[in-house]
Amino acid sequence: SEIPRPNQNFDSKAEKHVHFCREREETLKCELAAGSNCPASASVAKKALYELRAMEHNLYNCSQPKTDGYGGNGFSTTPAILVTLSALCVALLPLKHTVLRDLN
Incomplete structure (x- = not known):
């Protein structure tokens, strides 16, 4: 069976933009989690991926995700x-x- 998709009917462009940015953030979370068991030699690739996603967030005027929960770079x-x-x-x-x- 297929997982039901969330309601995509937004009341405003702002709500649609927030949803769009949230999807990008969730994608990055998954990508970083998938690489968490990679060897140290993959850290350059992980850093490049994060920088690429940061550019994408800037391009779409999305706020940068937080990773450490203390206001630093990444996710809460x-x-x-x-x-x-x-x-x-x-x-x-x-x-x-x-x-x-x-x-x-």
């Missing part, structure tokens, strides 16, 4: 992301102890 961290990361850390904690014990 949401509570859902923090909960997910916390759960992942807790889930991996026994693995860390097992690996360290095996190394000793």
Whole structure:
């Protein structure tokens, strides 16, 4: 089955523009997340991608997305992301102890 598309009927051009910019931001989030497990040698490519997307945001008069949640460059961290990361850390904690014990 197909995921239903959101309502694309906007009351104003401003609402349409905000939606357009939000879609661009979500696309960049996905691209950066997809590259999060890449080796360090891919950091140049990731930086180039981010700079390309920043130019695209400027071209369409979209605000720059935030990544660090403190007003820096990139995306804001949401509570859902923090909960997910916390759960992942807790889930991996026994693995860390097992690996360290095996190394000793």
